Amino acid sequence: MGARPGPAIDLKHPEGLRPSGRGRFGPFGGQFVPETLMPALEALDQAYRAARRDPVFRRELGEILGRYVGRPTPITAAERLSEAVGAAVYLKREDLCHTGAHKINNTVGQLLLARRMGKERVIAETGAGQHGVATATAAALLGLRAEIYMGAEDVDRQALNVYRMRLLGAEVHTVTSGSRTLKDATNEAIRDWVTHVRHTYYAIGSVVGPHPYPAMVRDFQAVIGREARRQMLALGGPPTHVVACVGGGSNAMGIFHAFRRDPVALVGVEAAGEGLHTARHAASLSAGTPGVLHGALSYLLQDADGQIRLAHSVSAGLDYPGVGPEHAHLAATGRARYEAVTDDAALAAFHELSRLEGIIPALESAHAVAWVWSRRGQWPKGARILINLSGRGDKDVDQVARREAPAGAVGGGTDA
Amino acid sequence: MPNAGGDWGRPTGVRRVEAVFRGRQRAALMPYLTAGLPDLASLPRMLAALAAGGADAVELGVPFSDPLADGPALQAAATAALTAGFTLDGLWAVLERTLAQYPLPVVLLTYVNPMLAHGAARFVDRAAACGVAGLIVPDLPWAESGPLRRLTRDRGLALVPMATPNSPPGHLQRIRSGAGFVYGVSVTGVTGVRDQLAPDVLAFASRLKDAVRLPVAMGFGISTPEQAARVGRVADGVIVGSALVTAVMQDPAHAAEVATARVRALRAALDADGPDGPDGGDGDGEEGRRPT
Numbered sequence: 001m002g003a004r005p006g007p008a009i010d011l012k013h014p015e016g017l018r019p020s021g022r023g024r025f026g027p028f029g030g031q032f033v034p035e036t037l038m039p040a041l042e043a044l045d046q047a048y049r050a051a052r053r054d055p056v057f058r059r060e061l062g063e064i065l066g067r068y069v070g071r072p073t074p075i076t077a078a079e080r081l082s083e084a085v086g087a088a089v090y091l092k093r094e095d096l097c098h099t100g101a102h103k104i105n106n107t108v109g110q111l112l113l114a115r116r117m118g119k120e121r122v123i124a125e126t127g128a129g130q131h132g133v134a135t136a137t138a139a140a141l142l143g144l145r146a147e148i149y150m151g152a153e154d155v156d157r158q159a160l161n162v163y164r165m166r167l168l169g170a171e172v173h174t175v176t177s178g179s180r181t182l183k184d185a186t187n188e189a190i191r192d193w194v195t196h197v198r199h200t201y202y203a204i205g206s207v208v209g210p211h212p213y214p215a216m217v218r219d220f221q222a223v224i225g226r227e228a229r230r231q232m233l234a235l236g237g238p239p240t241h242v243v244a245c246v247g248g249g250s251n252a253m254g255i256f257h258a259f260r261r262d263p264v265a266l267v268g269v270e271a272a273g274e275g276l277h278t279a280r281h282a283a284s285l286s287a288g289t290p291g292v293l294h295g296a297l298s299y300l301l302q303d304a305d306g307q308i309r310l311a312h313s314v315s316a317g318l319d320y321p322g323v324g325p326e327h328a329h330l331a332a333t334g335r336a337r338y339e340a341v342t343d344d345a346a347l348a349a350f351h352e353l354s355r356l357e358g359i360i361p362a363l364e365s366a367h368a369v370a371w372v373w374s375r376r377g378q379w380p381k382g383a384r385i386l387i388n389l390s391g392r393g394d395k396d397v398d399q400v401a402r403r404e405a406p407a408g409a410v411g412g413g414t415d416a
Numbered sequence: 417m418p419n420a421g422g423d424w425g426r427p428t429g430v431r432r433v434e435a436v437f438r439g440r441q442r443a444a445l446m447p448y449l450t451a452g453l454p455d456l457a458s459l460p461r462m463l464a465a466l467a468a469g470g471a472d473a474v475e476l477g478v479p480f481s482d483p484l485a486d487g488p489a490l491q492a493a494a495t496a497a498l499t500a501g502f503t504l505d506g507l508w509a510v511l512e513r514t515l516a517q518y519p520l521p522v523v524l525l526t527y528v529n530p531m532l533a534h535g536a537a538r539f540v541d542r543a544a545a546c547g548v549a550g551l552i553v554p555d556l557p558w559a560e561s562g563p564l565r566r567l568t569r570d571r572g573l574a575l576v577p578m579a580t581p582n583s584p585p586g587h588l589q590r591i592r593s594g595a596g597f598v599y600g601v602s603v604t605g606v607t608g609v610r611d612q613l614a615p616d617v618l619a620f621a622s623r624l625k626d627a628v629r630l631p632v633a634m635g636f637g638i639s640t641p642e643q644a645a646r647v648g649r650v651a652d653g654v655i656v657g658s659a660l661v662t663a664v665m666q667d668p669a670h671a672a673e674v675a676t677a678r679v680r681a682l683r684a685a686l687d688a689d690g691p692d693g694p695d696g697g698d699g700d701g702e703e704g705r706r707p708t
C-alpha cells in the first residue's frame with residue numbers, strides 16, 4: 001500500500017455502464033417522485049456530473065477516503081475459513097473503515113457534493129443506524145447540519161446508534177407513521193425533502209431512490225471493487241466468485257461494479273429471514289415482483305394490490321422491502337445471481353467467522369459468509385471466493401447475545 | 417380523438433372534467449376523499465354526501481401503504497382504509513354500480529404502484545369502464561408519464577398534470593398538452609392542514625393560469641372556507657382534502673353528514689366571495705376563524 005494521500009478517486013463510468021434515458025437500468029430505475037422534486041433531481045444530476053469530472057472534487061474525496069476513512073481497506077486471506085469450506089476465501093475488509101462499515105464511502109462523497117452545491121442542511125434516512133451514523137460523521141467532518149429520520153421501532157432497538165448520532169451533533173427524528181421502520185423513515189425523509197427542497201440535501205444511504213441516486217451511490221461505493229480487483233491480482237489472481245449481501249444493495253454494487261466485465265461470478269445474498277416460504281423475509285429479488293417504491297422501478301415485496309409488505313430480517317440493515325434498480329437489471333440479464341440465506345444460517349456464520357478468523361462480522365455481512373459456508377465441500381477446484389465484509393459486528397453483539405440466551409441469563413438485556 | 421360517445425353513451429372523462437370549468441362565475445369545488453373511508457360499503461353514500469353539499473367534481477384517493485406526497489392526515493386515512501379492508505377489486509365493484517347514476521365527474525388519485533400492480537392498461541380500462549373521468553398520479557412526474565398519457569388518451573380519461581411553485585418554465589410549457597385541468601400544488605410540501613395559506617399562492621395560481629392554457633385547480637394546504645374563498649378568487653377550482661378527511665375520521669358514525677356540512681360551508685364561502693370580497697388577498701392568515 002502506497003503512502004497516503006490516496007490518488008484522486010475515479011468516478012468515471014466505464015463505457016456502456018451509464019444508466020440509459022431517465023436513469024434506467026434496462027427497464028428499472030427512473031424518477032417516480034412528486035413534481036416538486038424534479039427540479040431538485042435535475043440540479044443534483046447536473047451537480048454530480050460536474051463534480052465527477054472535476055479533479056479538485058475527486059482529489060478532495062480521495063484525500064478524505066485515505067486520511068480519514070482509512071482507505072484502501074485490506075484484503076485478508078481467510079485461511080482457516082478457507083480450509084473449512086474447501087476453497088480459497090478472501091475478505092474485503094470494509095469493516096475496517098472508520099465508523100465500522102462501507103456506508104461512510106457514500107456519505108463522504110454525497111456530503112462533499114452537498115457542500116459544493118451550497119446546501120447547509122443534510123437529511124438522511126436510517127434503519128439500524130449505520131447510514132445515520134455515517135451521515136452524522138461526514139456532516140461533523142464537513143461542518144454541515146445533519147438531521148436523521150429513524151423509525152420508532154429502530155430507535156428502540158438501536159439505542160446506541162441513536163446516541164452516536166447525537167454525540168456527532170446530528171438531530172434524530174423518530175418516525176411513528178406506518179411500519180415505524182426504515183421504509184417509513186425513508187417516506188418521512190422524502191416528505192421533508194419535498195418541503196425543504198431549496199436548502200436541503202437528501203443523502204440516500206443505498207443504491208435506491210430516484211435517478212441519479214442509484215448510479216451516484218454506486219459510483220461512490222465502487223472504490224471497494226476497484227481496490228479489491230487490484231488487490232486480488234496482487235494476491236495471485238482474480239477471484240472466481242464475488243459475494244456480497246444485498247438489502248438496498250450498496251456494498252454489493254460497490255464491489256460488483258469493477259468486476260462486471262470480468263469472467264467472474266457475481267453473487268448477491270438476500271435475507272431469507274425465517275424462510276422464503278414464510279411472509280417473514282426481505283428477499284425482494286428472490287421472492288418479490290416489480291413495482292415502484294421510493295422513486296424507482298425495481299423488485300419489491302408487495303401484495304396483489306401493490307401495497308408494500310413489511311420486510312423481516314434478523315439483520316436490521318437488510319430489513320427493507322425493496323432493492324436497488326441496478327440489481328434488478330443485473331438479475332434480469334443474468335449478469336449477477338441472487339441467493340437468499342435465513343436468519344439462522346446468518347447467525348451460524350456470525351459465529352463461524354468469529355471463531356475461525358477472529359473477525360466478528362456485521363449480521364448483514366454474515367449473510368454473504370453464510371452462503372459461502374452453505375456450499376462447503378462443494379466448491380470446484382481452483383475456486384477463489386471474494387466476500388465483501390461490509391461491516392463489523394460489534395453493533396450486533398448485544399442483540400445476538402440476548403437472542404441466544406436462555407430467558408434472563410444475560411444481564412442488562414431489555415428485550416422481551 | 418376519443419369517441420365522444422363513450423361506453424355508456426356518456427361524454428368521455430376528459431369532456432366531463434372540462435365541463436366542470438366551463439362558463440363558471442365562481443371557482444369549482446373539488447373535495448378529496450380517501451376511498452374506503454370509513455369503509456368501502458359506505459362509498460356510494462359518501463359520494464352522494466359530497467354532491468349534496470354542492471361539490472362540482474370529486475377527487476377520490478386510492479389508499480396506498482406508502483403515500484409519500486401526503487401529510488399525516490391523509491396517511492392516517494389511507495392506513496385506516498386499508499385496515500378496513502380496501503381492495504382495488506372492491507373499489508371497482510362499488511364504482512361500477514355507482515358512477516353511472518352519479519352526477520359529478522370523479523377523478524381517481526392513485527400512486528404509481530397500486531396502478532402497476534394489476535397492470536397500468538388494465539387499471540385504466542377498469543377505471544374507464546366504471547365511469548371514472550380522470551387520473552391524478554402524485555408520484556408520476558410529467559417526464560415519466562408518456563405511457564400513461566397514451567393509455568388515458570385512448571380511453572378518453574383526463575391525466576391531470578401537476579405544477580408546483582418551483583416548477584421551471586419548461587415544465588409549465590410541456591403540461592399544456594395535459595387534459596382536463598392542471599393541479600396547482602400551492603406549497604412545496606405535502607398535503608395537510610395549515611394555519612395559513614402559502615404567502616405566494618395567489619401569485620402562483622395566476623402565473624400558472626397564464627402559462628398553461630388549461631383550467632387551474634389549486635390544492636395542498638387549503639382547508640378552511642376562508643382559505644378556499646381567497647384561492648377561488650384567482651384559481652378555476654379549489655381542492656380540499658385533509659381538512660375534510662380529518663373531520664370524517666373524527667366522526668365516522670356521521671361521516672356522510674359531516675362531509676355534506678363541510679362541503680356546504682366551502683361552497684357557501686366560494687359563492688359568497690367575489691372580486692369585491694372582504695380581503696384583497698395579501699396572504700395573511702385567518703387564524704381563529706376555522707369552521708367548527
